[in-house]
Amino acid sequence: MKRRILVTGPTGFVGARIMDAMEAIPCPSLREMNESRVRELVEQMTPDVIIHTAALSDIGQCQKMPEVSYHANVEIPLWLVRTGVRTVIFSSDQVYSGLAEPGPYTEQQVRPANLYAEHKLEMEQRCLEAAPDTVLLRAAWMYDMPRYGCRNRGNFLVNMLRQEEIAFSSTQIRSVTYVREVAALMEKALTLPGGVYNFGSETTLPMLEIARWLADTLRLRIRIKDAGPRHDLAMDTGRLKKFGAAFSTVQEGLLQCIQDYSLQEN
Ligand SMILES: NC(=O)c1ccc[n+]([C@@H]2O[C@H](COP(=O)([O-])OP(=O)(O)OC[C@H]3O[C@@H](n4cnc5c(N)ncnc54)[C@H](OP(=O)(O)O)[C@@H]3O)[C@@H](O)[C@H]2O)c1
Numbered sequence: 574m575k576r577r578i579l580v581t582g583p584t585g586f587v588g589a590r591i592m593d594a595m596e597a598i599p600c601p602s603l604r605e606m607n608e609s610r611v612r613e614l615v616e617q618m619t620p621d622v623i624i625h626t627a628a629l630s631d632i633g634q635c636q637k638m639p640e641v642s643y644h645a646n647v648e649i650p651l652w653l654v655r656t657g658v659r660t661v662i663f664s665s666d667q668v669y670s671g672l673a674e675p676g677p678y679t680e681q682q683v684r685p686a687n688l689y690a691e692h693k694l695e696m697e698q699r700c701l702e703a704a705p706d707t708v709l710l711r712a713a714w715m716y717d718m719p720r721y722g723c724r725n726r727g728n729f730l731v732n733m734l735r736q737e738e739i740a741f742s743s744t745q746i747r748s749v750t751y752v753r754e755v756a757a758l759m760e761k762a763l764t765l766p767g768g769v770y771n772f773g774s775e776t777t778l779p780m781l782e783i784a785r786w787l788a789d790t791l792r793l794r795i796r797i798k799d800a801g802p803r804h805d806l807a808m809d810t811g812r813l814k815k816f817g818a819a820f821s822t823v824q825e826g827l828l829q830c831i832q833d834y835s836l837q838e839n
Contacts, residue, residue, distance in 0.1 A: 593753075594757055611649065620658055629646055629689075662710070714748075737795060745804065748776070754821060770810075776823035776824065783824070
């Protein structure tokens with residue numbers, strides 16, 4: 574029998590791409606809900622598994638509205654896992670944002686430097702305590718071209734295409750990731766044992782070099798400046814690889830996206 578996969582945040586940046594990639598049921602918004610309402614909803618929808626993408630994902634908004642962030646980023650995911658349905662939850666590479674040592678970071682080396690990251694880390698720990706089979710995916714900064722019918726915030730690729738001038742660090746290594754690759758790996762994510770996984774592309778190149786390479790590849794007339802030193806946000810995905818799932822490198826992911834959208838002039 575076919576599994577019933579419930580996706581929260583189905584019109585969000587990641588959720589919409591997951592809905593494109595797999596047969597799944599869109600979950601109504603959980604924004605104003607308390608625990609009993611969440612439980613009632615899950616009982617009504619009878620999923621076999623939940624993919625939870627809904628969150629308050631803007632770091633600045635979380636800082637300004639700590640209660641809203643706590644509700645969205647800690648309580649709602651916790652209430653979902655407490656329903657007893659196996660849940661795959663998106664977390665963030667921001668849990669590494671306060672680490673002084675250079676990356677790539679393994680899942681153990683956490684130090685959050687903002688409230689969003691603190692809430693994500695608390696969420697991971699409490700969800701695993703409540704339901705050890707929960708899968709927590711630490712996602713990196715993801716990109717795609719704008720999608721019809723979705724709110725389109727800036728992302729690495731779109732910013733590079735839209736802006737005349739941009740700054741990236743010549744020291745920061747970051748796991749910038751193609752969101753459609755994330756969506757394509759969700760089937761695999763559903764089979765992972767409970768625990769925390771770095772879930773994004775690897776690279777050894779700093780952001781400034783990646784940006785310059787992308788500008789050359791797409792022949793963009795963008796001025797790229799050095800933003801100065803920034804801490805790394807690079808993930809070591811060795812744990813994920815042990816379970817047979819692997820991402821392309823950052824450059825391979827960008828090339829795939831360029832090909833998918835025919836962005837390169839012939
Ligand atoms: N985008 C990235 O580059 C990135 C990087 C690292 C990690 N992540 C994580 O990946 C997941 C998906 O990110 P995303 O970029 O797809 O997020 P998003 O587009 O900003 O938001 C996803 C959905 O969350 C729901 N939502 C928004 N505010 C909420 C609130 N206050 N309470 C409850 N739900 C709320 C909305 O769905 P409804 O309209 O249905 O309520 C929204 O469509 C999140 O956990 C995020 O933290 C994202």
